Amino acid sequence: SDWVINGSKTFITNGARCDWVVVAAKTDREKGYAGISQFIIERGTPGFETSRKIRKLGWKASDTGELSFTDVRVPAGALLGEENRGFFQIMANFVWERLIMALGAVSNAQMLFEIALQYAKERQAFGQPIGKFQAISHMLADMATEIELGRAFTYHVLRLYVEGKEPVREVAMAKLYACDMACRVADRALQIHGGYGYSEEFPLARAYRDARLGPIGGGTDQIMREIIARSYGL
Numbered sequence: 403s404d405w406v407i408n409g410s411k412t413f414i415t416n417g418a419r420c421d422w423v424v425v426a427a428k429t430d431r432e433k434g435y436a437g438i439s440q441f442i443i444e445r446g447t448p449g450f451e452t453s454r455k456i457r458k459l460g461w462k463a464s465d466t467g468e469l470s471f472t473d474v475r476v477p478a479g480a481l482l483g484e485e486n487r488g489f490f491q492i493m494a495n496f497v498w499e500r501l502i503m504a505l506g507a508v509s510n511a512q513m514l515f516e517i518a519l520q521y522a523k524e525r526q527a528f529g530q531p532i533g534k535f536q537a538i539s540h541m542l543a544d545m546a547t548e549i550e551l552g553r554a555f556t557y558h559v560l561r562l563y564v565e566g567k568e569p570v571r572e573v574a575m576a577k578l579y580a581c582d583m584a585c586r587v588a589d590r591a592l593q594i595h596g597g598y599g600y601s602e603e604f605p606l607a608r609a610y611r612d613a614r615l616g617p618i619g620g621g622t623d624q625i626m627r628e629i630i631a632r633s634y635g636l
């Protein structure tokens with residue numbers, strides 16, 4: 403028999419332009435998280451609309467939409483996976499998504515470090531490259547140290563994942579640390595560029611805005627801390 407879906411979801415990456423969406427919907431209200439199922443729905447299905455496109459601080463190359471569903475009728479075959487197993491399917495995917503975010507944060511931070519290092523060697527102030535001022539060189543030293551820590555731990559977690567260990571706690575730790583670290587690195591890289599860092603003539607302003615999504619998307623820093631704390635029985 404058909405399913406009829408009602409509701410809305412804010413913040414869907416590429417939601418304004420996608421042809422298909424995977425929707426999580428409550429299929430058994432009594433069972434809480436064990437009563438959620440996933441469905442594949444095609445754009446154009448009556449009642450399925452993009453209600454708005456959200457303007458954002460960063461990530462402007464990727465649109466973010468709000469989707470609405472009003473009596474959207476889909477066939478039984480639209481069910482993805484098993485009925486009422488949607489939450490577990492989403493959680494399994496989250497481990498990989500969060501790991502990808504941690505890896506992306508490390509590589510973005512590395513790129514910004516290299517840009518800032520080069521600028522510190524080239525930009526002259528008071529007769530010398532700004533990288534010769536200890537205030538600047540120590541900022542770069544801190545950036546490099548934090549990036550190496552983030553990389554080493556994130557690669558360690560990637561290894562656990564590839565070995566099939568389901569490192570839920572470690573992935574939460576990696577995302578928490580790497581995404582926060584990338585924000586700190588973006589902030590310092592911008593500072594090292596002085597006024598140009600704040601301008602749109604260099605890539606720092608965009609990188610600073612884009613990095614800020616890391617501690618929010620795919621589960622916030624606060625939720626990562628919850629996962630870590632609960633894994634210790636708290």
Ligand SMILES: Cc1cc2nc3c(=O)[nH]c(=O)nc-3n(C[C@H](O)[C@H](O)[C@H](O)COP(=O)(O)OP(=O)(O)OC[C@H]3O[C@@H](n4cnc5c(N)ncnc54)[C@H](O)[C@@H]3O)c2cc1C
Nearest residue numbers: 413414415458461466615618619620621622623624625628
């Ligand atoms: C650009 C962008 C793209 C996105 N793309 C997608 C997408 O494609 N698909 C998708 O499903 N989602 C997507 N999201 C949603 C994203 O995952 C959520 O915004 C994020 O998980 C936070 O949820 P929320 O916005 O409902 O914040 P809320 O849950 O309202 O949280 C608000 C604040 O309260 C804190 N908080 C909430 N609950 C707790 C708690 N239990 N303990 C402690 N603190 C808590 C949060 O950490 C946060 O600081 C996207 C978001 C953005 C910004």
